[in-house]
Amino acid sequence: MKPKVAVFDFTCCEGCELQILNCEEELADLLSALDFVEFREAMTEKADYYDIAFIDGACSRKSEMARLKDIRKRARMVIPIGACACMGGVNCLKNYYPMDEVLRSEYGEKAEYYETIPARHVSAVIPVDFFIPGCPIVKKDFIRVVQEILAGRIPYQYNDPVCAECKVAGNVCVFEKGMTCLGPITRGGCEATCITGGAVCWGCRGFIDKPNIIAEKLILEQAGLSVEEISKRFNLFNACKDRI
Ligand code: SF4
Ligand code: SF4
Ligand code: SF4
Secondary structure (H helix, E strand, O other), rough: OOOOEEEEOOOOOOOHHHHHOOOOOHHHHHHOOOOOEEEEEEEEEOOOOOOEEEEEEOOOOHHHHHHHHHHHHHHEEEEEEEEHHHOOOOHHHHHHOOOOHHHHHHHHHHHHHHHOOOOOOHHHHOOOOOOOOOOOOOOOHHHHHHHHHOOOOOOOOOOOOOHHHHHOOOOOHHHOOOOOOOOHHEEEOOOOOHOOOOOOOOOOOOOOOOOOHHHHHHHHHOOOOOOOHHHHHHHHHOOOOOOO
């Protein structure tokens, strides 16, 4: 029997689900190993039970809290995918403002028809079994996690900082070029793709388990960033991790 798999979307851009559908070369193998029973972005069928429920998106409505709890009851494993689901991601930036102000700025005079609560990551609402970070997730990370689960193993969670892969990629550190970067404290596994592509790391995979925050703040300060700029940099993807 193939494991029954569902993919659910909450508050997000759905880009991480799209990454699953974008696994074009591996899609046939995925479909022969997994029984997708619910996946709104790809099919209309629904199911009552799932061996693995992948969750894309943060929780930002009361109804989403109830829905998450319901999914947890029906699923053997729950795995958040992407920054929104794993850490709250960019959704948590709204938590700095009163919720009625957030609604007004988004919906104007129609604000009264909507409800919202401070955004939170999935594990702030229900227990989870693993997580796949990134904005968006890395396709081969998703495939690897599925393979490890199918083999009966607890998947490996990458915990070296982005700097490790950045060095392997042969990049010149952006600090040497007058730019700044969150690579020293950010969970790798993306092959330092942004730095290789000419940008910097903004921390989309969340922080490593024991980040040296003090040292990172110090090097950002030495590079000329103000306290406010450092705070903005830290909070772009990580504003609600462990704060709700
Ligand atoms: S983590 Fe990024 S790509 Fe994934 S759903 Fe959230 S905003 Fe979209
Ligand atoms: S560019 Fe960023 S990720 Fe690469 S070595 Fe420098 S600080 Fe680390
Ligand atoms: S380099 Fe940083 S921002 Fe870019 S994908 Fe990797 S973790 Fe995310």
